[in-house]
Amino acid sequence: MRVLGIETSCDETGIAIYDDVLGLLTNQLYSQVKLHADYGGVVPELASRDHVRKIIPLIQAALKESDLKSNQIDAIAYTAGPGLMGSLLVGATVGSALAFAWNVPVIPVNHMEAHLLAPMMEENPPQVPFLALLVSGGHTQLIKVTGIGNYKLLGESIDDAVGEAFDKTAKLLGFDYPGGPMLSHIAKHGRPGRFTFPYPMTNRPGFDFSFSGLKTCVANIIRKSPADQLTRADIAYAFEDAVINTLMIKCQRALEHIGLNRLVVSGGVSANHTLRKRMSEMMQLRKGEVFYACPTLCTDNGAMIAYTGMVRLKENFPKTNFTVNVYPRWSLTELPSLEYK
Ligand code: KG4
Numbered sequence: 001m002r003v004l005g006i007e008t009s010c011d012e013t014g015i016a017i018y019d020d021v022l023g024l025l026t027n028q029l030y031s032q033v034k035l036h037a038d039y040g041g042v043v044p045e046l047a048s049r050d051h052v053r054k055i056i057p058l059i060q061a062a063l064k065e066s067d068l069k070s071n072q073i074d075a076i077a078y079t080a081g082p083g084l085m086g087s088l089l090v091g092a093t094v095g096s097a098l099a100f101a102w103n104v105p106v107i108p109v110n111h112m113e114a115h116l117l118a119p120m121m122e123e124n125p126p127q128v129p130f131l132a133l134l135v136s137g138g139h140t141q142l143i144k145v146t147g148i149g150n151y152k153l154l155g156e157s158i159d160d161a162v163g164e165a166f167d168k169t170a171k172l173l174g175f176d177y178p179g180g181p182m183l184s185h186i187a188k189h190g191r192p193g194r195f196t197f198p199y200p201m202t203n204r205p206g207f208d209f210s211f212s213g214l215k216t217c218v219a220n221i222i223r224k225s226p227a228d229q230l231t232r233a234d235i236a237y238a239f240e241d242a243v244i245n246t247l248m249i250k251c252q253r254a255l256e257h258i259g260l261n262r263l264v265v266s267g268g269v270s271a272n273h274t275l276r277k278r279m280s281e282m283m284q285l286r287k288g289e290v291f292y293a294c295p296t297l298c299t300d301n302g303a304m305i306a307y308t309g310m311v312r313l314k315e316n317f318p319k320t321n322f323t324v325n326v327y328p329r330w331s332l333t334e335l336p337s338l339e340y341k
């Protein structure tokens with residue numbers, strides 16, 4: 001079975017084909033980063049228009065690269081939410097229209113579930129149950145996963161998501177949107193000890209996060225410090241260290257609470273090399289296991305949508321329905337559950 005996945009929830013057009021026997025056949029990605037850079041963030045109207053321009057050429061490129069004809073595609077999966085309304089509508093409309101024309105089922109996919117399941121495309125996939133830490137540009141969540149669709153939200157950010165905190169702090173340090181990866185890059189040259197930032201909400205019980213105060217602390221330090229490269233690197237180091245330590249404390253607390261020792265870290269921020277290294281060390285010390293997707297499948301992509309669509313289609317859910325539905329706000333916990341095989 002081959003599923004064509006369409007991702008258009010934000011500023012990346014992603015098209016992929018996933019084969020249940022051969023795995024990922026093609027993974028096409030067009031990033032709109034340059035388009036939005038001058039505005040310091042994603043402009044929804046420009047994003048939708050660019051998806052319209054790029055989606056068909058990318059589908060053609062995906063078919064060409066995998067050497068497939070349209071009649072060799074068995075289903076189409078598209079991101080139905082959460083995300084920007086206009087952007088979602090592009091993928092949903094094109095996906096539904098193609099499915100209608102090709103006479104195949106169409107599967108609306110939850111973007112956050114797709115991030116969560118992305119590590120399952122790797123060679124050594126995680127087995128349920130596990131604790132999932134979802135860290136993206138819009139979400140920071142700790143979820144107990146006992147099956148596909150069996151998601152219990154343990155905690156989440158009450159303000160900025162981790163990716164958002166990275167991007168806003170990077171902006172304060174002078175980097176273009178989305179500056180998260182750049183911040184992490186210069187943090188590698190930073191020295192420990194010169195600056196220290198708080199680990200928000202770790203001294204309170206529970207599993208929620210808050211990152212907006214941390215960004216304000218960084219803003220205050222930047223104002224009082226010299227603007228040389230090394231100072232910027234030292235600040236970036238201290239910020240990243242505080243974020244990672246906070247995530248580690250909450251992950252350990254949640255693992256103990258649910259009595260598990262298996263962790264899955266996913267979403268765009270899980271591409272962060274230092275985060276992966278520190279989480280792996282932590283789980284090694286605990287004699288537990290940790291799983292990630294490869295870095296290109298951590299950030300937004302069509303592969304995770306195709307894969308999630310395939311998992312849900314195999315379980316015969318949902319029934320083919322050509323009503324185009326998108327859900328700009330759509331919690332993982334509202335998803336119907338499937339027995340995971
Ligand atoms: O999952 P994603 O691609 O899109 C959303 O669903 O939001 O996540 C994008 C977020 C951005 O905030 C980006 O700056 C952040 O992930 N990100 C990183 C890194 N790579 C991506 N943050 C820190 N370090 C990275 N290496």
Ligand code: ZN
Pocket residue numbers: 111115136137267268299300
């Ligand atoms: Zn995402």
